[in-house]
Amino acid sequence: xxxxxxxxxxxxxxxxxxxxxxxxxxxxxxxxxxxxxxxxxxxxxxxxxxxxxxxxxxxxxxxxxxxxxxxxxxxxxxxxxxxxxxxxxxxxxxxxxxxxxxxxxxxxxxxxxxxxxxxxxxxxxxxxxxxxxxxxxxxxxxxxxxxxxxxxxxxxxxxxxxxxxxxxxxxxxxxxxxxxxxxxxxxxxxxxxxxxxxxxxxxxxxxxxxxxxxxxxxxxxxxxxxxxxxxxxxxxxxxxxxxxxxxxxxxxxxxxxxxxxxxxxxxxxxxxxxxxxxxxxxxxxxxxxxxxxxxxxxxxxxxxxxxxxxxxxxxxxxxxxxxxxxxxxxxxxxxxxxxxxxxxxx
Ligand SMILES: Cc1cc2nc3c(=O)[nH]c(=O)nc-3n(C[C@H](O)[C@H](O)[C@H](O)COP(=O)(O)O)c2cc1C
Numbered sequence: 205x206x207x208x209x210x211x212x213x214x215x216x217x218x219x220x221x222x223x224x225x226x227x228x229x230x231x232x233x234x235x236x237x238x239x240x241x242x243x244x245x246x247x248x249x250x251x252x253x254x255x256x257x258x259x260x261x262x263x264x265x266x267x268x269x270x271x272x273x274x275x276x277x278x279x280x281x282x283x284x285x286x287x288x289x290x291x292x293x294x295x296x297x298x299x300x301x302x303x304x305x306x307x308x309x310x311x312x313x314x315x316x317x318x319x320x321x322x323x324x325x326x327x328x329x330x331x332x333x334x335x336x337x338x339x340x341x342x343x344x345x346x347x348x349x350x351x352x353x354x355x356x357x358x359x360x361x362x363x364x365x366x367x368x369x370x371x372x373x374x375x376x377x378x379x380x381x382x383x384x385x386x387x388x389x390x391x392x393x394x395x396x397x398x399x400x401x402x403x404x405x406x407x408x409x410x411x412x413x414x415x416x417x418x419x420x421x422x423x424x425x426x427x428x429x430x431x432x433x434x435x436x437x438x439x440x441x442x443x444x445x446x447x448x449x450x451x452x453x454x455x456x457x458x459x460x461x462x463x464x465x466x467x468x469x470x471x472x473x474x475x476x477x478x479x480x481x482x483x484x485x486x487x488x489x490x491x492x493x494x495x496x497x498x499x500x501x502x503x504x505x506x507x508x509x510x511x512x513x514x515x516x517x518x519x520x521x522x523x524x525x526x527x528x529x530x531x532x533x534x535x536x537x538x539x540x541x542x543x544x545x546x547x548x549x550x
Contacts, residue, residue: 205525205531209328214290217281218328222335225265226526227273227535229339239334240280240327244512247341247503248367252324255284260331273532278331282324287291290315295485295494297495299477302497314488314497323505325415326406326512333515336522342534343525343541345387347518349510352519354379367504374480376503378415378473381510383517389541390458390464390548392524401460404526409516410471413509418472422455428506437465446549469517476502 205225207420211218230374240258258280265276274300293314305317354363355377363379370377393402407419420426427435435526437449449465456467478501502508529540 205423205526207332209248211280211282211325211328212287213322213324214284214287214319215282216285216310217279218325218331219326220332221275222265222332223275223404224526224531225271225273225335225339226537227271229271229342230265230269230522231262231271231276231335232269232321233260233262235255235338236278236334239330239337239511239515243508244328246507247364248371248502249508252284252503253502255510256282256379258327261536276335278288278323278328280327280336285314288320293497293499294320294487294489295482295497296488297477297496297499298483298485299474303488312489313430318499322514324509326413326515329417329512329519330515333512336418336437336515336518339522340518340525342383342538343387343389345385345521346515347383347385348379349383349514351510352380352382354506355475356502366505370475376479376501378475379504379506380470380472381506381513382468382470383410383465383510383513383519385456385467385521388462388464388467388521389545390462390526391522392462393457393460395459395461396426400489402462402520403460404456404470405520405524406457406467406517409520410469410513412461413471413473413512413516415473415476415505415509416471416513417474420455420470421457423453424455424470429454442543457521467517467521469513469530471509471513471522474503478502 205224209220222293237259244253260278260280263277263279265272265274296314301321302314303322306314314426355366357366366377394400403421410416410419423435435453436456437451439447441447452465456462456465478499482496482498485493485494529537
């Protein structure tokens, strides 16, 4: 499976192409649009979210709502497509791609960096993930993304108060979200090559989300503080359930393979780097001290990042699923899956 996205933050729109989707999958556009809406929600989001009402159009790969096995192309048009007239940006924001991108590509306007580095591109990611979720649902897999903490606060009230405090201080705040997947069959991913390990692929996918700076699988960094006897998940068998565990510290993955338990991964998002009280920076033309640029921006986007997290996890699981069960037609894939599940149950 190959996936590409394209589009600038204030360009005409965002495009996603999924090459390698099997034929025969019923794609519900309303579901894709609901996922796009979820990405735009959450307390602490900026004004852009009030301007854009993301909806996807499907340009190719579908007939009568069913995939053809040809590349699926989705387009999300931008309402604010002012890229040609927007002002020049000259003071790079610490924590953003601005300075490194400017130097790397030889630009004189930071806008040429931030238009693509902006997390607006995650709308395209979410549209791909929505297709992944539609696929995974056919096999009874479900993905959610609870927010675990905001600025260290773990209760709902605490999290809301922390975001309000950030708003009042003209500051920003990050946090941790979890992505949980239920219904995952044993056997996705493999230990036979490093790049086929499911934990490695999920970590890489989560780390690809702008602003994500830490990823844990299951107990994650908590493993480092305990004895082996306290953390590994004991194995049991019952006729009803087959093999099962009394705990799930492994987060559903052992040896780079799904073990049949829920997949549980966590990601930490840093505070948004565009600050209304900007940090020290420089004017890139004069090299003189200047305050960092202020763009229209979120105060906290952890909840939305969780929705993007669901999307990239769905994408990876769809990929490894197709690698295991075949990739051409849904009916062949279902037959292979059912045959496999029967063998595992036996
Ligand atoms: C859903 C989402 C929304 C974001 N919104 C903003 C934003 O409004 N302003 C901003 O400066 N960064 C925002 N970010 C984070 C930046 O895109 C990110 O910090 C930047 O691209 C630099 O990449 P890095 O943090 O991975 O190094 C957002 C990230 C996500 C996932």
